[in-house]
Amino acid sequence: MDKAGLIRAAIENLPNSYAPYSRFHVSAALLCRDGTVYTGFNIENAAYTPTVCAERSAFFRAVNEGKREFEAIAVCGGRDGVITDYCAPCGVCRQVMKEFCGPDFLVIMAKSEEDYIERTLDGLLPLSFGAETLR
Ligand code: THU
Numbered sequence: 194m195d196k197a198g199l200i201r202a203a204i205e206n207l208p209n210s211y212a213p214y215s216r217f218h219v220s221a222a223l224l225c226r227d228g229t230v231y232t233g234f235n236i237e238n239a240a241y242t243p244t245v246c247a248e249r250s251a252f253f254r255a256v257n258e259g260k261r262e263f264e265a266i267a268v269c270g271g272r273d274g275v276i277t278d279y280c281a282p283c284g285v286c287r288q289v290m291k292e293f294c295g296p297d298f299l300v301i302m303a304k305s306e307e308d309y310i311e312r313t314l315d316g317l318l319p320l321s322f323g324a325e326t327l328r
Contacts, residue, residue, distance in 0.1 A: 196267070197306040199224050202232055203267040204303070207274055210234035210247065219247035219270030219280055223255055226262035231255040235270075248286035252293065265299035266290070267309075276304050287318040 194202075202222035210218035212235055219235045233250025245253075248268060255263070270280035279302035282290070290298060296315035303309035315321075 194224055194228065194230060196265075196301060196309070196311075199230065199265060199267040200269070200301060200303040200306045200309060202230055203269045204276070204305070206232040206234055207269060207276075210270075210274065211236045213237060214239070214241070214244075216273050217270060218272075218274040219268065221247040221251040221266055221268045223248075223251040223266045224264045225255060225260045226264055227260070229255075229260070231258070231260070246283060246286050248282050249289050252286075252289055256293065261293060263294050263298060265301060267301040267303055269303045279304060279310050282317065287314070288321075290314050291318055291321050291323050 199222050203220045207218055207220040212218045214237045221233050223231045231251050231254045233247050235247045237244045268280050269276050271277050281302055294314050298314040299311055301309050301311045
């Protein structure tokens with residue numbers, strides 16, 4: 194799947210986001226190396242801390258299905274589900290990406306299929322802590 198298709202998958206998934214507290218809706222579409230795509234959205238909670246981000250929702254769905262190799266993730270979001278800016282992954286989600294992805298994993302932050310910025314995981318999380326640190 195190309196970048197535009199991955200972004201489209203993220204944008205189409207955005208209305209499903211469950212964000213009644215912050216009203217900030219986020220959606221992600223994760224491309225596995227085998228070509229499959231897993232979407233995810235943020236799921237908030239009245240107790241706040243159980244909230245899970247869109248990126249981690251997508252990753253955990255994919256990892257639960259046995260996927261371990263990933264190419265790229267498209268992320269979009271905005272207040273009341275209206276995309277007005279690029280939405281960058283939070284630090285916790287970057288660390289989850291680090292667990293399963295190499296430095297060249299691509300993070301696409303999109304306003305639309307044509308308007309997006311992209312960074313490698315190494316660009317978003319330099320000097321990271323990972324499995325190799327523990328060896
Ligand atoms: N959120 C995400 O889904 N992904 C991020 O990387 C940043 C934050 C969500 C969590 C919460 O539901 C809302 O955005 C406001 O923080």
